[in-house]
Amino acid sequence: MRTWVAPGRVNIIGEHTDYNDGFVLPIALPLVTRCAAETTVGGLVRVESRQRPGEAVRAEVDELAAARDRLPGWARYPLGVVAEFVRRGHSVPGLMLELDGAVPIGAGLSSSAALSCSVAIALRDLCAPSVADRELIDIARAAENDFAGAPTGVLDQSAAVLCTAGHALFLDVRRFTAGASGYEQIPFDLAAFGLQLLVIDTGQPHELVDGGYARRRDQCEAAAAELGVPALRDVAAEADLARIADTVCRRRARHVVTENARVVAVAEKLRQGADPREIGPILVAGHASLRDDFEVSTAALDTAVAAALDAGAHGARMVGGGFGGSAIALVDRERTEAVAAAVGERFARSGLAEPRTFVVVPADGARRES
Numbered sequence: 399m400r401t402w403v404a405p406g407r408v409n410i411i412g413e414h415t416d417y418n419d420g421f422v423l424p425i426a427l428p429l430v431t432r433c434a435a436e437t438t439v440g441g442l443v444r445v446e447s448r449q450r451p452g453e454a455v456r457a458e459v460d461e462l463a464a465a466r467d468r469l470p471g472w473a474r475y476p477l478g479v480v481a482e483f484v485r486r487g488h489s490v491p492g493l494m495l496e497l498d499g500a501v502p503i504g505a506g507l508s509s510s511a512a513l514s515c516s517v518a519i520a521l522r523d524l525c526a527p528s529v530a531d532r533e534l535i536d537i538a539r540a541a542e543n544d545f546a547g548a549p550t551g552v553l554d555q556s557a558a559v560l561c562t563a564g565h566a567l568f569l570d571v572r573r574f575t576a577g578a579s580g581y582e583q584i585p586f587d588l589a590a591f592g593l594q595l596l597v598i599d600t601g602q603p604h605e606l607v608d609g610g611y612a613r614r615r616d617q618c619e620a621a622a623a624e625l626g627v628p629a630l631r632d633v634a635a636e637a638d639l640a641r642i643a644d645t646v647c648r649r650r651a652r653h654v655v656t657e658n659a660r661v662v663a664v665a666e667k668l669r670q671g672a673d674p675r676e677i678g679p680i681l682v683a684g685h686a687s688l689r690d691d692f693e694v695s696t697a698a699l700d701t702a703v704a705a706a707l708d709a710g711a712h713g714a715r716m717v718g719g720g721f722g723g724s725a726i727a728l729v730d731r732e733r734t735e736a737v738a739a740a741v742g743e744r745f746a747r748s749g750l751a752e753p754r755t756f757v758v759v760p761a762d763g764a765r766r767e768s
């Protein structure tokens with residue numbers, strides 16, 4: 399068997415902008431899901447996961463769509479990818495998949511895209527070498543949306559496939575999905591400035607298959623329709639939002655419009671080689687917008703951000719879809735431990751379970767490992 403890996407991600411800025419045709423700026427994490435795979439004969443796919451001992455699943459390659467409802471939730475991610483390759487006309491003779499995920503599940507670090515993309519890249523190499531990265535990302539997204547039932551945008555899968563070590567990925571979702579290049583690797587070397595990126599996992603599981611994420615998508619679509627634009631990406635000025643009658647939808651739209659501007663501003667600073675400390679206030683504004691306008695933060699995420707800032711972080715914000723999961727903090731290297739300790743103390747004082755903290759650096763996207 400050969401092995402392939404795909405990473406989790408954190409998004410530096412640009413949350414809930416991807417399904418509004420906007421901008422995102424993720425990095426890939428050193429944490430990966432590993433997929434050992436080989437083709438077999440006989441038309442069966444067998445998948446097992448180190449994290450699900452004794453729960454191996456077996457199904458007919460050509461019957462996956464019909465079998466979907468009886469498959470356990472976790473297996474819908476890898477098998478959804480296989481089903482999507484088949485649906486697109488690629489021939490899969492039979493398959494053995496052994497998965498091992500090191501991206502914490504439910505931490506908002508995109509363990510699901512790490513999983514789906516590790517399988518997708520394995521399948522491409524084994525069965526469909528003509529598939530380009532753009533289609534690979536679309537296959538993984540379709541598997542998650544249609545098969546696993548998680549209505550994600552394209553942020554996580556793009557990060558898992560396209561990111562490169564030492565860089566943040568500036569992705570213009572509309573241009574990228576339309577087939578134009580649409581992305582740029584921007585150097586993101588925090589160490590050169592004596593900085594580190596600290597991830598604070600609140601331990602509150604976040605679940606995209608729940609309704610909150612889908613409701614936000616609907617509200618954004620309703621706001622765009624009311625304004626008569628294809629997507630909120632197309633809103634030229636914040637003032638135009640006054641035409642949205644429903645105040646909740648108006649706030650949702652305001653988050654998206656201001657967040658897109660924040661991505662562009664952060665990308666520009668990094669492109670110019672500015673001291674990354676300068677992006678700190680923009681990250682903080684992004685958190686406030688997710689908390690107040692988009693209402694996807696939680697008390698634990700707010701506590702993490704406030705405690706990190708009080709302890710000297712230059713910027714901090716929740717990352718990912720929200721409703722739990724992780725926050726990031728931009729800290730001076732010599733302050734990292736103090737900030738992590740301060741967050742832990744604040745959690746204890748607030749009666750919250752101990753968070754997990756760790757430092758991350760921008761890593762490579764999905765690749766064959768052996």
Ligand code: GLA
Pocket residue numbers: 412413414415416417508550551552553554606718719720
């Ligand atoms: C989740 C989704 C992404 C994106 C983020 C929010 O991670 O999977 O597509 O919408 O939430 O930015």
